[in-house]
Amino acid sequence: MKNKYDVLVIGGGPAGALAAKTAAEKGLSVCLVEKRPAIGAPVRCAEGIGREALAEFTDPDPRFISAEMTGAAIVAPDGFTMRLESAMAGNKVGYILDRKVFDRELVWRAADAGADVFVKTRATAPIRDGKKIAGAHLEFCGEKRTVKADVVIAADGVESKFSKWCGIDTTVPVREIMSSAQYVLTDIDIDPQATIFYLGNEVAPEGYLWIFPKGKRAANVGVGISGRKSGKGHRAKDYLDRFVKRQFPDGKAIECIVGGVSVCEPLQETVADGLLIAGDAARVVDPLTGGGIYNGMFTGRLAAEVAAKCIGNGNCSKNALMPYDAAWRASKMGRTIARNYQIKEFLIKLSDEKLNDIIHSLAKVNLKEFSTLSLIKEITKANPKLMLELGALAASLR
Amino acid sequence: MLNIHRDICGYCGCCVSVCPEGALELIDAYLTVEPACTSCGICAKVCPLGALEVVHEK
Known part of the structure; x- marks a missing residue:
C-alpha cells in the first residue's frame, strides 16, 4: 500500500469495482479498500439484473450467472x-x-487493470486539506495507515459512513x-x-x-x-x-x-471537494424495484471518468467534480429513479383492494406498448374508479 | 442505552443507514455503538431480525 494515490475507492462492491477499474484503465493510480475479508460475501442482495443492463458492463459469463x-x-x-x-x-x-462470484470477478478485473486492492481494510476517517477531502485514514488488518488521494470515491454501500464523516447527511x-x-x-x-x-x-x-x-x-x-x-x-x-x-x-x-x-430519493449532492459518492452510498437504488447493481456500476464508472478528467485538469474541487452529479441525474438511470420514486410513493399508499384493482386491470392491458404514461391511461380506461389516484400520479410524472 | 444481541445480529448494516446520529458502525461482522447514541430506538425498529433493544436504565 502506497501513501498516495490518484484515486482512493472505499468499498469493493459493483460500484467500487467499476470505479477502480475505470480509473485504472484511464492510467490513474488507484487503491480500492474493502472492509470485509472477502469480496462478494456475505451477499446482501436478491441478485436480479436485466439482460441489457448487464450487457452494458460485461458478457454474461456462466460462472456468475445462476439462472x-x-x-x-x-x-x-x-x-x-x-x-x-x-x-x-x-x-x-x-x-x-451469483454475487459472490460476480463481485469477485469485477474486483479481479479492477486489479487486472492495475488497481491496488486491499481487503479487511476499512476507512476510519477522512483526511482533510482545508475544506478538501484529501484521502482517508485506514485500518489495514489492525494496522493504521494513511492514504492520500486527489479524489476519494465513497462506494461504501447502504451502511456508508464515509460521506457522513465528510459532512453529508446520508441518513435514510x-x-x-x-x-x-x-x-x-x-x-x-x-x-x-x-x-x-x-x-x-x-x-x-x-x-x-x-x-x-x-x-x-x-x-x-x-x-x-x-x-x-x-x-x-x-x-x-x-x-x-x-x-x-x-x-x-x-x-x-x-x-x-x-x-x-x-428506497429514498438520491442524496441531494453526491460530490464534495475531493469526494464523489457512488452506488448504494449515494442512495441511487431504484426506489420501485430496490435494484442497485446496475446503478452502482453505472455511477461507479461515471465517478471515475469525471475524476480522471478533473485530476488531469489539476482541479478536484466540488465545482469541478459536479459534472458527475449532473450527468447521472440527467442519465436514463437518473430519470428512471425520479420516475420510479413517484410510482413507489403512489403504490405504497394504496389499500390492498386498490392494488387488486390495478393488477387485475394491468392484466388486461396490452403490455407490448409499455410506457408508464400510456400504461396509466390504459388502466384508467379499464378501471375508471382509479381515475383520481392515477391522475395524480400521471401529473407527478409530467 | 442500546443493547446489541450479537447472537441475533446479522451484521447487515440496515440500522447504520437509519441512525440519525451516525452512532452505529458496522465493522465487518461486528456492530459498534458510539456515545453519540440517544437511544431513540429507530435502529431497533427497523432491524430485520430484532437484534437491537433500547434498555431504559433505572
Missing part, C-alpha cells in the same frame, strides 16, 4: 397472478447472478429503508425461469416478497418491508418465515441473509 429469466409474474394481494412474458417466447429478459428516513430478509431455499417447486413478486399488506407491507430462481429447484426467497412497518413480532424475518412455512414447507434454507435497501 436466466424469460418472464416474471406479479401476485396481487388477493392471490391473482399476472404473468409478464417476454415479447418473444423463450427470450431472456434478465439474470439472477425510517419509512424509506426496506428492512429485508432472504433465504436461499433449495428443493422447492418453482418456475426456474421466472421471477415472482408478491404484493400486499399481509405479505410485505409497503414492500414486496420475491422468488428469484437460482436453479431448477432453488431460489432466493426474500421479503422487504418498510422500516415504519417493522417492529417486534412483525419484522422482515417474521414475514419471510410465515410465507416459507405456507408456500415451501419442505424447502431447505442453505443461506439466511438480512439487509437494508434504501
Whole structure:
C-alpha cells in the first residue's frame, strides 16, 4: 500500500469495482479498500439484473450467472397472478447472478487493470486539506495507515459512513429503508425461469416478497418491508418465515441473509471537494424495484471518468467534480429513479383492494406498448374508479 | 442505552443507514455503538431480525 494515490475507492462492491477499474484503465493510480475479508460475501442482495443492463458492463459469463429469466409474474394481494412474458417466447429478459462470484470477478478485473486492492481494510476517517477531502485514514488488518488521494470515491454501500464523516447527511428516513430478509431455499417447486413478486399488506407491507430462481429447484426467497412497518413480532424475518412455512414447507434454507435497501430519493449532492459518492452510498437504488447493481456500476464508472478528467485538469474541487452529479441525474438511470420514486410513493399508499384493482386491470392491458404514461391511461380506461389516484400520479410524472 | 444481541445480529448494516446520529458502525461482522447514541430506538425498529433493544436504565 502506497501513501498516495490518484484515486482512493472505499468499498469493493459493483460500484467500487467499476470505479477502480475505470480509473485504472484511464492510467490513474488507484487503491480500492474493502472492509470485509472477502469480496462478494456475505451477499446482501436478491441478485436480479436485466439482460441489457448487464450487457452494458460485461458478457454474461456462466460462472456468475445462476439462472436466466424469460418472464416474471406479479401476485396481487388477493392471490391473482399476472404473468409478464417476454415479447418473444423463450427470450431472456434478465439474470439472477451469483454475487459472490460476480463481485469477485469485477474486483479481479479492477486489479487486472492495475488497481491496488486491499481487503479487511476499512476507512476510519477522512483526511482533510482545508475544506478538501484529501484521502482517508485506514485500518489495514489492525494496522493504521494513511492514504492520500486527489479524489476519494465513497462506494461504501447502504451502511456508508464515509460521506457522513465528510459532512453529508446520508441518513435514510425510517419509512424509506426496506428492512429485508432472504433465504436461499433449495428443493422447492418453482418456475426456474421466472421471477415472482408478491404484493400486499399481509405479505410485505409497503414492500414486496420475491422468488428469484437460482436453479431448477432453488431460489432466493426474500421479503422487504418498510422500516415504519417493522417492529417486534412483525419484522422482515417474521414475514419471510410465515410465507416459507405456507408456500415451501419442505424447502431447505442453505443461506439466511438480512439487509437494508434504501428506497429514498438520491442524496441531494453526491460530490464534495475531493469526494464523489457512488452506488448504494449515494442512495441511487431504484426506489420501485430496490435494484442497485446496475446503478452502482453505472455511477461507479461515471465517478471515475469525471475524476480522471478533473485530476488531469489539476482541479478536484466540488465545482469541478459536479459534472458527475449532473450527468447521472440527467442519465436514463437518473430519470428512471425520479420516475420510479413517484410510482413507489403512489403504490405504497394504496389499500390492498386498490392494488387488486390495478393488477387485475394491468392484466388486461396490452403490455407490448409499455410506457408508464400510456400504461396509466390504459388502466384508467379499464378501471375508471382509479381515475383520481392515477391522475395524480400521471401529473407527478409530467 | 442500546443493547446489541450479537447472537441475533446479522451484521447487515440496515440500522447504520437509519441512525440519525451516525452512532452505529458496522465493522465487518461486528456492530459498534458510539456515545453519540440517544437511544431513540429507530435502529431497533427497523432491524430485520430484532437484534437491537433500547434498555431504559433505572
